[in-house]
Amino acid sequence: MTIMNEMDNFDLNLLKVFDALWRHGHLGRAAEELDLSQPAISHSLKRMRKQMNDELFLKMRTGMQPSPRAVQLAPVVQAVLANVREHVLTAPIFDPAQACRTFTIVMSDVGEMAFLPRLLARIMREAPLVDIQTISPSHRDLMSLLERSKVDLLMGYFPDLRGSDIFQQRLFNHGFVCLARKGHPVVNGEITHKEFKELSHVVVQTEGRSWEIVEQYLQSNGVERRELLKLPHFLSIPMVIAMTDLIVTVPLPVGEVFARIAGVQVLTPPFPIPSFDLKLHWHRCQHSDPGNRWLRSVALELFGAT
Missing domain, CATH: 3.40.190.10 (Periplasmic binding protein-like II)
Incomplete structure (x- = not known):
C-alpha cells in the first residue's frame, strides 16, 4: 500500500485521541476531555494500534503507559494539531504594523498621480514593512490576473470589468x-x-x-x-x-x-x-483576505466621497 493510500485510510480524528491519551495517561480522563465514551476511546486506540503496528499505550496499574513509538510520535502529533488550530481553524489577521507583504495595485498613470502620494504616505506610516507595486496591464489581461490572485486591487476607471466574481466600491466622481x-x-x-x-x-x-x-x-x-x-x-x-x-x-x-x-x-x-466614477475593484478570491480588506479600507478612507 502506498503512502497516499495509507493517508486516505487514516482518520485524522485519531490524532486527537492519541494526544489526549498522551497528556492524561488515563483512558477515562481522555474520554471525558473528548466527550466520548470509554469504549469509543478503546476502539480508537485499537484502530491506531493496527494502522501504526504498535501498541502505543499499554494498560498499566497506574494508567496508560506510552510505548517508545508513542514517545517519538507525541511531539509530531502535537505539532500537527497545533498547526491545524493556528493555521486552519483560526481566522487569519492582518496587523499593518507587523505585516511584511507586497500589494499589487492596477493603476493608470492618471491613477498614480491621483492616488499614490497620499496612499503611500499612509501606508509608510501605518505599515512600514509593506511594499507597493503598481502595474498597468492591458484590459484583456485584467480578469486573468485577478482570478490568479496576481493583483490585489484595481483603483481607477475600469468600465469593462464586470461579473459576479468582481466586487467594486465607488470612491468619487469627477469630470x-x-x-x-x-x-x-x-x-x-x-x-x-x-x-x-x-x-x-x-x-x-x-x-x-x-x-x-x-x-x-x-x-x-x-x-x-x-x-x-x-x-x-x-x-x-x-x-x-x-x-x-x-x-x-x-x-x-x-x-x-x-x-x-x-x-x-x-x-x-x-x-x-x-463625468465618471473612480472605483475600487477586487476579485471574490480576495474579498475576505484581511490584508486586502485593510488596503481597501485605507483607500476608501482617503479617497471615498463623503
Missing part, C-alpha cells in the same frame, strides 16, 4: 478640465466654444479608458478640433502646455496636479463633457 499655459495669447481664465474648436490640441491616448469619454462626446456632438500632438501618456503634458500655445483636456485630478508643478491654468471646458 474634465482644459489646460493652457499661463499668459496664453488667446485663453485667459476661461475658454469659449469657438476658442476650443480653433486652437490646436494635445490628445493623450492612454491605456486608461477615461480619454474615450472625451473623444466619444466630441464626436457624437460634432465638435471638431485640430489634434496637433498625440501622446500615449501624460508625463510630458505639463511642460508641453507650459511652453506652447497648445491646450489639452485631462481628468480633473490630473489638471490639479499639473497646475501645482507647471505654469498652466485650469479651465472649465466649454462643453458638458460627462
Whole structure:
C-alpha cells in the first residue's frame, strides 16, 4: 500500500485521541476531555494500534503507559494539531504594523498621480514593512490576473470589468478640465466654444479608458478640433502646455496636479463633457483576505466621497 493510500485510510480524528491519551495517561480522563465514551476511546486506540503496528499505550496499574513509538510520535502529533488550530481553524489577521507583504495595485498613470502620494504616505506610516507595486496591464489581461490572485486591487476607471466574481466600491466622481499655459495669447481664465474648436490640441491616448469619454462626446456632438500632438501618456503634458500655445483636456485630478508643478491654468471646458466614477475593484478570491480588506479600507478612507 502506498503512502497516499495509507493517508486516505487514516482518520485524522485519531490524532486527537492519541494526544489526549498522551497528556492524561488515563483512558477515562481522555474520554471525558473528548466527550466520548470509554469504549469509543478503546476502539480508537485499537484502530491506531493496527494502522501504526504498535501498541502505543499499554494498560498499566497506574494508567496508560506510552510505548517508545508513542514517545517519538507525541511531539509530531502535537505539532500537527497545533498547526491545524493556528493555521486552519483560526481566522487569519492582518496587523499593518507587523505585516511584511507586497500589494499589487492596477493603476493608470492618471491613477498614480491621483492616488499614490497620499496612499503611500499612509501606508509608510501605518505599515512600514509593506511594499507597493503598481502595474498597468492591458484590459484583456485584467480578469486573468485577478482570478490568479496576481493583483490585489484595481483603483481607477475600469468600465469593462464586470461579473459576479468582481466586487467594486465607488470612491468619487469627477469630470474634465482644459489646460493652457499661463499668459496664453488667446485663453485667459476661461475658454469659449469657438476658442476650443480653433486652437490646436494635445490628445493623450492612454491605456486608461477615461480619454474615450472625451473623444466619444466630441464626436457624437460634432465638435471638431485640430489634434496637433498625440501622446500615449501624460508625463510630458505639463511642460508641453507650459511652453506652447497648445491646450489639452485631462481628468480633473490630473489638471490639479499639473497646475501645482507647471505654469498652466485650469479651465472649465466649454462643453458638458460627462463625468465618471473612480472605483475600487477586487476579485471574490480576495474579498475576505484581511490584508486586502485593510488596503481597501485605507483607500476608501482617503479617497471615498463623503
